[in-house]
Each structure stands twice: as structure tokens, then as C-alpha cells.
Amino acid sequence: MQPLVKTTGLNLAFGAVIAANNIDFELHTGERLAVIGQNGAGKTTFINICTGYLKPASGTVTFDGHDITGMAPRKIVRLGMGRSFQLPQLFTEHTVRECIQIAAARQNARLSAFKPLAATINSNDVESTLELVGLRDDANAISSDLPEGKRKLLDVAMALALKPKLLIMDEPTSGVASEDKHDLMQTVMNALEQRKVTSWFVEHDVDIVAQYATRVAAWINGAIVADGTPDEVLANPQIKREVLGN
Numbered sequence: 049m050q051p052l053v054k055t056t057g058l059n060l061a062f063g064a065v066i067a068a069n070n071i072d073f074e075l076h077t078g079e080r081l082a083v084i085g086q087n088g089a090g091k092t093t094f095i096n097i098c099t100g101y102l103k104p105a106s107g108t109v110t111f112d113g114h115d116i117t118g119m120a121p122r123k124i125v126r127l128g129m130g131r132s133f134q135l136p137q138l139f140t141e142h143t144v145r146e147c148i149q150i151a152a153a154r155q156n157a158r159l160s161a162f163k164p165l166a167a168t169i170n171s172n173d174v175e176s177t178l179e180l181v182g183l184r185d186d187a188n189a190i191s192s193d194l195p196e197g198k199r200k201l202l203d204v205a206m207a208l209a210l211k212p213k214l215l216i217m218d219e220p221t222s223g224v225a226s227e228d229k230h231d232l233m234q235t236v237m238n239a240l241e242q243r244k245v246t247s248w249f250v251e252h253d254v255d256i257v258a259q260y261a262t263r264v265a266a267w268i269n270g271a272i273v274a275d276g277t278p279d280e281v282l283a284n285p286q287i288k289r290e291v292l293g294n
């Protein structure tokens with residue numbers, strides 16, 4: 049089976065810091081990949097290269113059979129690669145429902161000053177996305193008034209409105225109280241499962257990684273040093289010592 053994402057020989061340095069060190073990587077449809085690594089290991093740089101926010105100095109990225117190396121982020125999104133951010137990127141003056149409507153309309157390039165927003169998109173899709181992430185009761189709330197956990201859910205909902213094949217999430221549980229992290233991840237993972245979206249998420253909480261990932265890749269100094277099942281990688285002595293700090 050053709051990998052959904054494939055990178056070959058990716059390199060990128062910031063001055064003397066090697067943020068991506070010859071990364072060969074494959075992700076297959078249906079996987080739930082957790083990426084772990086200390087701060088500064090290169091996890092976000094790798095996401096930024098794959099999503100078009102950074103150009104690699106060398107190497108290639110393919111997504112769903114397309115060469116997307118150096119392609120603009122909005123074009124990569126249109127091919128079906130969604131992304132949610134460590135700090136949710138919401139339309140802060142709009143309601144939760146409008147944020148999802150705007151995301152859906154942007155994907156179809158249907159935003160227009162001459163047509164009401166709701167007339168440009170399929171309202172059933174918007175309502176089912178609200179329901180899917182448990183935000184129906186918050187649909188009329190202004191997005192900036194939401195607590196952090198719901199802001200994260202809205203960020204995911206906006207990505208899902210674009211009907212992605214893959215969703216990459218940079219620290220989906222950061223800034224969320226530890227007692228709320230599992231509920232948040234459960235909701236997100238159920239939503240992704242229902243929409244048959246492959247996922248890859250950066251996560252520092254080992255319990256979350258062990259519970260929700262089918263595969264774990266560990267980063268050190270811009271390179272993948274371990275890649276396998278959660279049991280294998282989380283028990284690897286080097287990873288315990290250098291990544292998990294045990």
C-alpha cells in the first residue's frame with residue numbers, strides 16, 4: 049500500500065542547530081501516530097516542513113501520491129492534510145458555528161462579500177461536525193470565550209470541516225487541565241475514527257500516548273531515534289533516559 053505521507057532525506061538547519069537531520073519517514077492510512085521528544089527536538093519543525101510552512105534545505109515530502117515539497121500550505125490543505133495548532137487558530141470574534149462555517153467556505157474558496165456565509169456551505173455538514181466534537185450546545189458562543197479544552201476541540205472541528213484524510217495535531221492536550229485531557233482525547237479520537245481520518249499528534253503526556261496511539265516515533269536532535277508500537281518505544285531504555293527523563 050502506498051504510504052499516505054512519505055519523506056525522504058529531509059534536512060533543515062537554523063544556523064548551527066540541526067532541526068531536521070536526514071529524516072526518512074512513512075505514515076500509512078489508519079495509523080494513529082504519537083510523536084514524542086524533548087523541547088527543541090524538532091517535532092514542530094518536521095510538521096512545518098510536511099505542511100508547507102517551512103521549506104527543507106534538501107529532501108522530499110509526498111502526500112497521498114503528490115509531491116508536496118515546498119508547496120504552499122493552503123494547497124496542501126486542499127489535498128487533504130489538516131492541521132491543528134498548539135495555540136488554537138480560531139476566528140476569535142466569531143461564534144463557534146461561524147468558525148466552522150468559515151473554515152468550510154475557505155476550503156471550497158467560496159468566501160464572498162456578496163453572499164451570506166451560511167448560503168455558501170452545507171449546513172448539515174456544519175451541524176454534524178458540531179455534534180461530532182460535542183460543541184452543539186456552544187454553537188452560539190463567541191470562540192474566544194471558550195475554555196481551553198473547547199478551543200482545542202473547535203480547532204479540530206475547523207480542521208474536520210475541510211474533510212481531511214490526515215489530521216496533524218501539535219500538542220492537542222497542552223494547556224488543558226490534566227483531569228480533562230483524557231475526555232478531550234477520547235472525543236477527538238472518536239471524531240477522527242468516525243470520519244476515517246488518519247492522525248499524527250505531538251504529545252508530552254505518556255499516559256495519553258500509551259492510550260491513544262497505535263505507533264510512537266521518538267525524536268532526538270532533529271532525528272527519529274525509535275519508531276514502533278507504544279509498548280516497544282516507551283520501554284526502550286534510551287527513550288526512557290533521554291526523552292521521558294526516567
Ligand SMILES: Nc1ncnc2c1ncn2[C@@H]1O[C@H](COP(=O)(O)OP(=O)(O)OP(=O)(O)O)[C@@H](O)[C@H]1O
Binds near residue numbers: 085088091093
Ligand atoms: N524559526 C526558527 N529560527 C531559529 N531556530 C528555530 C526556528 N524554529 C525552530 N528552531 C530551533 O530548531 C530546534 C527544533 O525546534 P522545534 O520547535 O522543531 O522543536 P520541538 O521538538 O517542536 O520543541 P517543543 O516541544 O518545544 O515544541 C530548536 O532548537 C529550535 O530552537
